[in-house]
Amino acid sequence: MRTGEEDRAAFRDLYTLTASKLFGICYRICGERQAAEDVLHDVYLTIWKRAGAYEPSRASPITWLATIARNRAIDWQRAQKVRRASPIEDAPEILDTAPLVSETMLDDEAAHLLHGCLDGLEERQRSAIRTAFFDGVTYAELAERQAVPLGTMKSWVRRGLAKLKECLDA
Amino acid sequence: MSDLPPLDPPEGDGPDEAPDMAAAELALGLLDGDERAVAIRRVLAEPGFARSVDRWRTHLAQLFDLWPAVEAPDLFARIERSLDRPVEAPVATLALAPPTKSRLWPALAGLSSIAAAGLLVVLVARPVPVPPAPSARPTAPVVATRAPTLVAAIDPETAGVATVTAVYDAQAGAIRLTEAKLVGDDHSAELWVIPADGTPHSLGLLRARGGTALTLSRDNRARIAAGAVLAVTVEPIKGSPTGLPTGPVVAKGTLSPV
Numbered sequence: 001m002r003t004g005e006e007d008r009a010a011f012r013d014l015y016t017l018t019a020s021k022l023f024g025i026c027y028r029i030c031g032e033r034q035a036a037e038d039v040l041h042d043v044y045l046t047i048w049k050r051a052g053a054y055e056p057s058r059a060s061p062i063t064w065l066a067t068i069a070r071n072r073a074i075d076w077q078r079a080q081k082v083r084r085a086s087p088i089e090d091a092p093e094i095l096d097t098a099p100l101v102s103e104t105m106l107d108d109e110a111a112h113l114l115h116g117c118l119d120g121l122e123e124r125q126r127s128a129i130r131t132a133f134f135d136g137v138t139y140a141e142l143a144e145r146q147a148v149p150l151g152t153m154k155s156w157v158r159r160g161l162a163k164l165k166e167c168l169d170a
Numbered sequence: 171m172s173d174l175p176p177l178d179p180p181e182g183d184g185p186d187e188a189p190d191m192a193a194a195e196l197a198l199g200l201l202d203g204d205e206r207a208v209a210i211r212r213v214l215a216e217p218g219f220a221r222s223v224d225r226w227r228t229h230l231a232q233l234f235d236l237w238p239a240v241e242a243p244d245l246f247a248r249i250e251r252s253l254d255r256p257v258e259a260p261v262a263t264l265a266l267a268p269p270t271k272s273r274l275w276p277a278l279a280g281l282s283s284i285a286a287a288g289l290l291v292v293l294v295a296r297p298v299p300v301p302p303a304p305s306a307r308p309t310a311p312v313v314a315t316r317a318p319t320l321v322a323a324i325d326p327e328t329a330g331v332a333t334v335t336a337v338y339d340a341q342a343g344a345i346r347l348t349e350a351k352l353v354g355d356d357h358s359a360e361l362w363v364i365p366a367d368g369t370p371h372s373l374g375l376l377r378a379r380g381g382t383a384l385t386l387s388r389d390n391r392a393r394i395a396a397g398a399v400l401a402v403t404v405e406p407i408k409g410s411p412t413g414l415p416t417g418p419v420v421a422k423g424t425l426s427p428v
Contacts (some may be wrong), residue, residue: 165194
């Protein structure tokens with residue numbers, strides 16, 4: 001029988017192993033350190049409470065954790081009702097889906113598939129999709145950042161997503 | 171991200187002609203307001219749409235690999251204080267009852283590349299979903315490190331026996347394993363590392379109950395690397411008398427980086 005103390009030790013290990021990854025997610029989306037810390041705190045409380053809801057058949061553990069972090073950070077960001085017209089400046093760059101990535105980091109078939117398909121898109125489509133994912137922004141913010149009408153942005157992205165789907169399903 | 175100036179839209183670029191990609195848009199988080207509300211209603215009403223959203227989430231989750239880590243502040247003490255706060259009890263009652271270990275382990279067996287797997291299972295398998303009493307033990311400061319961490323799912327040869335997850339912390343030179351029920355009471359389970367040269371080296375005995383933590387000698391630390399095999403053999407109580415395995419291998423797995 002595990003004691004509460006052993007659980008805490010495991011939870012601390014989980015924090016040590018994953019906090020930098022999840023903080024990277026919170027920081028990029030929240031855009032400020034203090035908010036990102038608060039969100040990270042909430043993320044780990046959520047993980048502790050919802051560990052029983054984790055379904056191994058649906059997602060890898062780190063994906064599950066990362067998804068919680070991204071969703072929490074987006075919730076916070078949208079609750080602020082302040083739009084960031086540009087990405088935060090001091091956050092580390094997201095790696096581009098260059099071939100080197102597929103050689104060095106991604107030995108996983110699913111990762112190859114997605115990155116291969118993303119590489120097949122027009123630059124503006126790929127860029128918008130990546131920005132939406134990594135910065136957690138909506139169509140309205142994407143349009144504002146690129147200074148294009150909302151309808152135009154939607155059209156670009158929808159075409160990009162349709163092409164992506166075609167490639168992923170092929 | 172791109173600084174491309176807006177280009178002239180190609181022909182037929184009107185929003186009306188764009189395909190319906192609501193499932194992807196919802197998964198990506200592009201929608202807000204009414205559009206988002208409509209998409210969420212479709213998730214509830216249309217199973218096919220819900221499956222499609224799920225597929226998109228799975229595809230897009232590959233992008234998490236690219237997300238750079240940022241050294242995290244040490245919030246663990248603050249997190250623990252929040253866990254210990256009894257006012258959160260109503261929230262805790264919403265937590266699902268933890269599934270039993272036996273149901274979870276088979277599904278997790280394939281996740282050897284993720285160290286968090288073993289740790290999550292420890293959390294999932296904890297007996298009661300309420301925060302435990304505050305611990306009197308002082309908590310050491312936690313610093314998120316980038317030391318290489320290796321993990322292995324040590325799969326038993328016999329079906330129906332729980333896989334053992336091993337997590338190697340290079341900085342501490344220690345390996346932690348989840349509970350192993352691989353041998354009977356009249357034997358010991360001995361853990362071996364088999365590096366590329368194929369020669370097994372003993373890392374120590376696994377505890378009969380609960381998880382095991384082993385601090386490795388300097389020689390053995392040098393043998394721990396991605397691709398090295400961890401194996402468990404059945405040995406006499408107190409371990410192999412010869413320094414090499416004497417009993418059958420009952421479980422093995424390969425170390426891989428997180």
